[in-house]
Amino acid sequence: MSREHRQPRLAVDCIIRVRRRLVFVRRRNEPRGLALPGGFVDHGETVEDAVRREMREETGLELGDLRQFHVYSDPHRDPRCHCVSVVFTADGIGDPRAGDDAASITLVEPDTIPFAELVFDHAQIVRDYLAQMPARRSAVDQAG
């Protein structure tokens, strides 16, 4: 663990539930399209602090029931650089409002997600989420 060498960049993304809908941002910058809200991790902060900061900046939402979901690290998942993302799930608290890199925010029902519009590997991430968390989805449905 002692060699210095070129490394991937480290990001966080979050699947945010607001009642029964999922939060997506329409990106202001390339690649254009819909994405899960996310951003890069700063030196000196935990990935949990990073995702709370980025979600506040990009969506105006605070996060409840924050949980790590999965790490996505394919070198080709992001066309800009090799970027490893720690993906979280959370409940959004507050009123969503677009900020930072987001031109606008869209809340989407789980059964109407426009997968073809999702950039990066976010279609795969959302499919993994919907496939692996039926219990979670049921609980959300019951609360919505």
Added chain:
Amino acid sequence: MSREHRQPRLAVDCIIRVRRRLVFVRRRNEPRGLALPGGFVDHGETVEDAVRREMREETGLELGDLRQFHVYSDPHRDPRCHCVSVVFTADGIGDPRAGDDAASITLVEPDTIPFAELVFDHAQIVRDYLAQMPARRSAVDQAG
């Protein structure tokens, strides 16, 4: 997601089961002590490829039933740098032999782990593993 700035380094560590025992390495370099085997992720490789490569280099083991466990990212978890670790669990395949950064390899029964000798935040990681995976441990016990 467009700003360039200083970021944490990205590592992988693995909780490897060999029959009912867990694999630790006695470190050749500072900090001295026992650690889970691990290493840094290279640009262009997935975290799964990184952990398979590092475990092969450091322990001589191939990995079966490889699963992501949790990401540990406290800025003070590693005295050398801010280093975020994606921790995996796996079954070790083959005969362990020390290589690379490891001076020697120790296989430890889950109920005799020398927590005071573990460096970094590895005592916490192993405690989290033992606390959160009773079903997994039972399966290992049955097979051991």
